[in-house]
Amino acid sequence: MSEIVKPYNTDKSKKEEVAQMFNNISARYDFLNHFLSLGIDHIWRRKAVNKLREIQPKRILDLATGTGDFAIALLKLNPSQIIGMDISSGMLDVGKNKMKAKHVSHIIDMQLGDSENMPFEDDYFDAITVGFGVRNYEHLEKGLTEMLRVTRSGGKIVILEFSKPKRFPIKQAFGFYSRFIIPFFGKRISKDEKAYAYLPESVAAFPEGKAFTDILSKLGYNQVESTLVSGGIATIYTGIK
Numbered sequence: 324m325s326e327i328v329k330p331y332n333t334d335k336s337k338k339e340e341v342a343q344m345f346n347n348i349s350a351r352y353d354f355l356n357h358f359l360s361l362g363i364d365h366i367w368r369r370k371a372v373n374k375l376r377e378i379q380p381k382r383i384l385d386l387a388t389g390t391g392d393f394a395i396a397l398l399k400l401n402p403s404q405i406i407g408m409d410i411s412s413g414m415l416d417v418g419k420n421k422m423k424a425k426h427v428s429h430i431i432d433m434q435l436g437d438s439e440n441m442p443f444e445d446d447y448f449d450a451i452t453v454g455f456g457v458r459n460y461e462h463l464e465k466g467l468t469e470m471l472r473v474t475r476s477g478g479k480i481v482i483l484e485f486s487k488p489k490r491f492p493i494k495q496a497f498g499f500y501s502r503f504i505i506p507f508f509g510k511r512i513s514k515d516e517k518a519y520a521y522l523p524e525s526v527a528a529f530p531e532g533k534a535f536t537d538i539l540s541k542l543g544y545n546q547v548e549s550t551l552v553s554g555g556i557a558t559i560y561t562g563i564k
Contacts, residue, residue, distance in 0.1 A: 327461075328528045330521040337461040338437070342410045344521065345389070348513040349413030353390055355512055355519075359505050367552050368396045368454060371483045371559050374550075375400055378479050380449035384408065386438045386470065387456020391418035393483075394431045397452065408436040439466045446475040454483045458529040467542050474564045480544065481561050485522075486531040488555035497556055501526065535560060 329337045330344040348355070356364060371393075375383075381403045385394040388407030397405055409415050415433045422428040436442065438453075439462055451470050460466040470480055488494040501523040509519025530538065532549065535558075539547045544562030551558055 328521070328525045330517045337459075338410065338439075341459045341461075342412075344515065344518045345409075345411035346413035347515045348518050349390070349411060349417050351513045352414065352417070353392070355509060356392075358512075359508060359519075363553060363556075364392075365396075367483055367557050367559075368393055370550075370552055371452065371454070371481050372396050372399060374481045374559060374561050375450050375452075375479060378450065378477070380478070382447065382449050384443070384448045384451045384473065386451060386453045387459065388418065388433065389414045389454075389456075391421055391431060391433060393452055393454040394418075394433075395421070395425065395427070398427065398430065402430070402449075405431045407431055407433045408438065408441070409433075410435070410437055439469055441469055441473055443473045445472055446478075447473050449475060449478050451478070451480045452483070453481075455485060457482055457484055458525045463530075464538065464542060467539065467544075471543055471564055476564055478564050479561060480564070481559065483557060483559050484529065484531070484535075485526045486529075486551070486555055486558040487526065490554065493554040493556070531558060 327337060329340045331340050333340065380400060383397055383402050383405045385397060385405060385407045388394050388409045391407050394405050394407040407418060412435055415435055418433045422431050422433060438460060451474055474480060488497050505522055506520045510516050536547045536549050539562050546563045548561050549558050
């Protein structure tokens with residue numbers, strides 16, 4: 324099991340603290356996300372979306388949707404319905420405004436909800452995506468099991484998550500960047516001292532690579548695969564129900 328890392332280390336649950344953190348930074352999140360990733364996050368999402376092309380999903384659930392960037396990227400698959408779910412009302416408010424501006428609210432429905440306790444019936448979605456969200460789950464295996472429950476037989480789950488590069492010089496460069504550069508600028512732009520210090524801490528505690536694919540297989544995911552992107556800064560995990 325992964326170590327429990329929380330943004331603020333108060334008496335609140337991890338779930339409550341994560342929601343509070345994203346509410347606090349929601350107004351500046353999109354700018355910071357693209358700025359601190361140097362725009363590479365767009366490339367990662369595109370690669371993750373391409374993992375779904377072979378099944379041509381029509382009904383997609385995007386969990387930890389935030390302001391909806393992953394949901395918007397999924398439009399390239401021409402689905403009939405995308406539900407974006409998040410526990411942060413602040414992030415969803417920003418996302419809803421983006422959907423209205425792009426005139427895609429009739430396809431992308433942004434909903435407040437808990438990934439560990441979803442209101443959907445069994446076997447409902449053709450595909451599920453999660454971008455940089457599973458490491459924020461309070462109970463990782465519970466959330467992953469719930470994802471499998473609402474996916475139809477033959478449906479596909481795609482998880483994009485940060486990982487820890489293993490090779491020189493990317494390992495050293497990313498380590499320095501995540502421990503010093505991201506918290507430095509994140510704190511000053513978002514005005515939340517803890518939020519961007521939480522990022523490297525949560526990445527360090529997450530069971531990446533084989534440890535994570537083993538968890539997926541144990542829970543019943545089939546044909547589990549992992550693909551490193553940008554030298555291992557992030558990993559795309561896939562599994563079939």
